[in-house]
Amino acid sequence: YSAFGMEKAFVNMLKRPEIFIEIHNRIVDFYLKSNKIFYEATKGKVDAVLIGNDFGGQKRLMLSPELINKFAMPGAKKIVDQAKSYGLKVIYHSCGSIFEAIPELIKLSVDAIHPIQALATDMEPKRLKKHFFKQVSFCGGVDAQELLVFGTPDQVREKVHELEKIFPTGLIISPSHEAILPDIPPENIEALFQAAKS
Helix, strand or coil: CCCCCHHHHHHHHHHCHHHHHHHHHHHHHHHHHHHHHHHHHCCCCCCEEEEECCCECCCCECCCHHHHHHHHHHHHHHHHHHHHHCCCEEEEECCCCCHHHHHHHHHCCCCEEEEECCCCCCCCHHHHHHHHCCCCEEEEEECCCCHHHHCCHHHHHHHHHHHHHHCCCCEEEEECCCCCCCCCCHHHHHHHHHHHHC
């Protein structure tokens, strides 16, 4: 979306799809060339890469699964396939309520999906396990919107242990965001990682 801005990108998908696809293809080509340089320089030193694009808002997908499949997946497949050709695991990042897009990500052969945005619609860990267990792993699940910001260290530890019971395997415990945000108290960050290690 960055080439146009999000709203204009969505409009171009519908009104000028040929322009969107041409620019998207050029961006994908840029990443393929850049990634090749990185992968060649780091051979044997990197185990996994994080790639992605946000498809979800808090309550639903921002695009229909059909539009995601038409406009995002062809380029994503090239980038995933390239990483796999170097023997790397692929973690695909997409914030929000992305339940309906997960089957498309599984078709790409991604190894893990990041994050489980804990408060987004249909992203409850039990629901994800029921529908996608053994098809893909997940990363996240510890709510970074409310729990980590306003909760106590004990509540954070309790959530980590709850997630470990739901996903004894197939889950990387982390905040449900791509970064540890500045409004999260240090004691909650410490509680999160201590509980995940224990």
